[in-house]
Amino acid sequence: MSKIDDLLKKFPKRIVSVLPTPFHRLDSISEIVGCNIYIKRDDLTGFTFSGNKTRKFDFLIADALSKGYDTIIGIGANQSNFCRILSGVGAKYGLSVHLILNGKKPYKFTGNLLIDHMLGANIHHIDTTDPDVRMEEAERIRDKLISEGKTVYFLPPGGSTPVGALGYVAGFAELINDFKKNSLKIDKIILASSSAGTQAGLVVGQSITKWNGKIIGISVDVTEVELKKIVYELARETAKSLTIDISKDIIYVDDSYIGAGYGKRTPECEEAVSLFARKEGIFLDYVYTGKAAAGLLDYCRSGKIFPGENVVFIHTGGNIELFE
Numbered sequence: 608m609s610k611i612d613d614l615l616k617k618f619p620k621r622i623v624s625v626l627p628t629p630f631h632r633l634d635s636i637s638e639i640v641g642c643n644i645y646i647k648r649d650d651l652t653g654f655t656f657s658g659n660k661t662r663k664f665d666f667l668i669a670d671a672l673s674k675g676y677d678t679i680i681g682i683g684a685n686q687s688n689f690c691r692i693l694s695g696v697g698a699k700y701g702l703s704v705h706l707i708l709n710g711k712k713p714y715k716f717t718g719n720l721l722i723d724h725m726l727g728a729n730i731h732h733i734d735t736t737d738p739d740v741r742m743e744e745a746e747r748i749r750d751k752l753i754s755e756g757k758t759v760y761f762l763p764p765g766g767s768t769p770v771g772a773l774g775y776v777a778g779f780a781e782l783i784n785d786f787k788k789n790s791l792k793i794d795k796i797i798l799a800s801s802s803a804g805t806q807a808g809l810v811v812g813q814s815i816t817k818w819n820g821k822i823i824g825i826s827v828d829v830t831e832v833e834l835k836k837i838v839y840e841l842a843r844e845t846a847k848s849l850t851i852d853i854s855k856d857i858i859y860v861d862d863s864y865i866g867a868g869y870g871k872r873t874p875e876c877e878e879a880v881s882l883f884a885r886k887e888g889i890f891l892d893y894v895y896t897g898k899a900a901a902g903l904l905d906y907c908r909s910g911k912i913f914p915g916e917n918v919v920f921i922h923t924g925g926n927i928e929l930f931e
């Protein structure tokens with residue numbers, strides 16, 4: 608048993624994700640940009656159209672069930688990937704789901720929102736762009752449900768709690784196995800980072816295994832300074848629950864590929880989405896993975912990744928957005 612598996616065994620777990628996800632080389636893109644690029648296909652985690660959130664729910668739903676909750680509240684944007692997976696998990700395990708979504712109620716439900724409806728989630732649309740207003744409304748709905756006798760598991764955006772981050776501590780152990788199976792020395796891991804649960808879990812895994820490479824989170828919304836702080840705090844809490852330490856020095860964030868803001872397309876992101884589709888038959892999205900892949904391609908072209916280096920791109924899912 609690996610050290611990570613050993614540390615994780617005290618936490619309840621349910622099998623939401625279909626694991627391990629595939630790991631393979633991107634031959635065409637590697638040739639085009641002159642670097643060795645591998646991909647971890649967490650766009651194929653096998654539940655409710657997949658993505659990074661299923662790994663978080665392997666631990667989150669087990670935590671909710673073990674504590675006897677009957678209702679879960681999730682918060683996100685209308686097209687939240689996290690809320691889609693939450694809706695599926697609630698449906699499968701028999702918990703009532705309330706989604707607090709910012710954005711006008713659309714005339715027609717598409718993409719993630721269509722799936723949330725199909726899965727039977729209770730959807731509350733809040734017409735605001737202010738996260739504080741959204742949080743106040745979520746708390747109001749939580750208090751109302753509690754006053755009606757419900758027991759409510761309240762999740763922050765992205766399910767990024769120390770329990771949720773455990774999914775990517777386990778995910779890091781899976782990556783190390785991929786590297787071993789393929790006899791690869793990987794130098795860098797690149798991924799889209801936002802509510803920080805994915806990156807925090809990975810860096811905790813890195814700390815446990817003492818893996819000697821760089822994990823680089825490409826921010827899709829906030830500045831490098833802000834996201835580094837969020838990743839560190841969450842990683843520290845997660846590490847504490849595993850009784851290990853974590854250093855700030857292994858947290859790398861790059862905010863150069865956000866463009867005009869969250870969800871706003873950039874030409875580099877459009878190019879990355881197109882390249883992955885046309886050269887590899889792999890679909891990214893324009894909010895998260897497209898921007899992270901824009902960073903990856905730029906790193907290869909500008910020499911931030913050397914030609915001889917081996918890099919892994921984690922495809923965190925989100926391509927349901929293409930059907931918005």
Ligand SMILES: Cc1ncc(COP(=O)(O)O)c(C=O)c1O
Binds near residue numbers: 924
């Ligand atoms: C497709 C996709 N990739 C990456 C992320 C970022 O993951 P995290 O919120 O754990 O930082 C998200 C989060 O919403 C996502 O939906």
